[in-house]
Amino acid sequence: MQLVMSAASPFVRTVRVLAREAGLAERIEEVPVATTPLASAPEALAANPLGKIPALVRPDGPTLYDSRVICRYLDAQARDGFYPKRRLWEVLTLEATAHGVMEAAVLMIYEARLKGEEGKSADWIAAQWQKVARALDALEGRWMSHLSGPLDVAQIATAVALDYLDFRHGGRDWREGRPALAAWHARFAARPAMVETKPA
Structure with missing residues (x-):
C-alpha cells in the first residue's frame, strides 16, 4: 500500500x-x-x-x-479495536471533535497564507479559534475519562489535533485553564508513534 x-x-x-x-x-x-x-x-x-x-x-x-x-x-x-463497538458512538463523536479542531486550525493557516497580511480576515480567524476553544473546553469538561481509557482512534486524533495547535499556533496557549487536558496530552505525546511522526 x-x-x-x-x-x-x-x-x-x-x-x-x-x-x-x-x-x-x-x-x-x-x-x-x-x-x-x-x-x-x-x-x-x-x-x-x-x-x-x-x-x-x-x-x-x-x-x-x-x-x-x-x-x-x-x-x-x-483487527485491533480502534473503533470499539461498545463505545463506538462516543469514539466517533470524539474523533469528529478532534477533526473539527484540526479543520478550524488549518483554515486559520490558509486564511493567512492565501490572503496575506493585508487581505486576511481577523474576524474569520477569531471565529475559527473560538471553535477550537469551545472544543477544547468540552474535552476538558466532558471527555477526560474517555481520553484516559483504552486506546482508540479518538484519542489518537485528539492528541494529533493538540500537537497541531502547538505546531502552527504556538503563540496561542491552548493549555491555559485546561490542566487535565494538558497533562493527558503530555503523556500521550510521548508515545513512540507520536514521537516518530512529529512534524519538524
Whole structure:
C-alpha cells in the first residue's frame, strides 16, 4: 500500500500514528507530496479527484481517501479495536471533535497564507479559534475519562489535533485553564508513534 501524504498535515498524521499503533507501518510506503488548496500535487489528484491528502493506494482495490475512511480500513486490517463497538458512538463523536479542531486550525493557516497580511480576515480567524476553544473546553469538561481509557482512534486524533495547535499556533496557549487536558496530552505525546511522526 502507498500513503500519499504530507508530514505537516494533521489528517495525514492521524493515519500515520494509527498505522504504527496497529503494527501496519511496514506494510505502507509513505509517498510525500507538496500540495496546496490552490495547486494540488499531481500525485494527490491521481489518487483522489478532490486532490486532498491523505490517500491510501491499495493494490487490491480502489484508492481510499479521507483520513477517517483510511483509519477505519486500517483498523479492519489490523483487527485491533480502534473503533470499539461498545463505545463506538462516543469514539466517533470524539474523533469528529478532534477533526473539527484540526479543520478550524488549518483554515486559520490558509486564511493567512492565501490572503496575506493585508487581505486576511481577523474576524474569520477569531471565529475559527473560538471553535477550537469551545472544543477544547468540552474535552476538558466532558471527555477526560474517555481520553484516559483504552486506546482508540479518538484519542489518537485528539492528541494529533493538540500537537497541531502547538505546531502552527504556538503563540496561542491552548493549555491555559485546561490542566487535565494538558497533562493527558503530555503523556500521550510521548508515545513512540507520536514521537516518530512529529512534524519538524
